[in-house]
Amino acid sequence: MFQTLRPLIFALDPERAHGLTLAGLGAGQALGLLPRPGADDPVLATRLAGLELPNPIGLAAGFDKDVAVPDAMLRLGFGFVECGSVTPRPQAGNPQPRLFRLVEDRAVINRMGFNNQGLEQAVTRLRARAGRPGVVGINLGANKDAEDRTADYVTGLRATAALASYVTVNISSPNTPGLRALQDGSALADLVARVVAARGAIAVPIFVKVAPDLEPADFDTIARIAIDGGIDGLIVSNTTISRPALASRHAGEGGGLSGAPLQPLAQAALRGFVAATGGRLPLIAAGGIASGADAYARIRAGASAVQLYSALVYDGPGLVTRIKAELAALLRRDGFANVGAAVGAG
DSSP states (O other): OHHHHHHHHHTSOHHHHHHHHHHHHHHHHHHTOSOOOOOOOGGGOEEETTEEESSSEEEOTTSSTTSSSHHHHHHTTOSEEEEEEEOSSOBOOSOSOOEEEEGGGTEEEEOOOSOBSOHHHHHHHHHHTTTOSSEEEEEEOOOTTOSOHHHHHHHHHHHHTTTSSOEEEEOOOTTSTTGGGGGSHHHHHHHHHHHHHHHTTOOOOEEEEEOSOOOHHHHHHHHHHHHHHTOOEEEEOOOBSOOOSOOSTTTTOOSEEEEGGGHHHHHHHHHHHHHHHTTSSOEEEESSOOSHHHHHHHHHHTOSEEEESHHHHHHOTHHHHHHHHHHHHHHHHTTOSSHHHHTTOO
């Protein structure tokens, strides 16, 4: 079905197509028209930072910025869904056009700039789905004009900690000038201390999402601060500002590159953090994952779960079911009783 519709979808501006997709999913969610997926293969069940997941395939942040359709995405078969990025105050983001399909490269470049309806809207929607099944996390950003960006993350965490399954601190988007500086040693240590203190006694996991564009020494620094500071996991990784050889006419557009060309860099970053953490911190792999084999490779490399987004642009919603079937077959082929047994086995 999706492959039939894809030429029509790709004839639209990417951001308009995305908006129509969200509207369609929202209508289907509201009217109860979305099919309920069958139970996942038991071999896919796993545990991540205390969260029980029916499968390790997650939806990365960026697709559902405003917590509009998390239950619809869970119905498509994701084991967990991450909404956002959400900033304390609504913001329009960067000027359009700011989203580009690189079809020849199976890639996407975005310079969205944390466009979202703000924290109040996200909290309202998280509160409305309280008590429903499914792991739904929230990804926090900082307003572009914030004088104290770390304070924005503290504000976001305090507002969402009791409502979300987990909270991700996104300090690795390349589309807010200066944001990635929060990954540097002293700035990161201050941020981690403040967000962990803001969590207080609420038992919500806190993840930090990191960039793939890191120097070798950064892996050890970030890992040490995260472990010592009480962070529950790292998401490795966000989009890249680098530009490998690309065939698309949009290759020169500014912003973060995701999709297939990101795969080698994201895999290298995962290996770096596996070595730096020594198994003491769960890792969630993202970047260039488009098949069960891709997911399996990241799990064997040391990831406890994976996330995807850009691959959906090219393969449609049926990709989730296909990845799960492929992953289950690979786990059984190699004699693993569950996902956890395969983590770091490669």
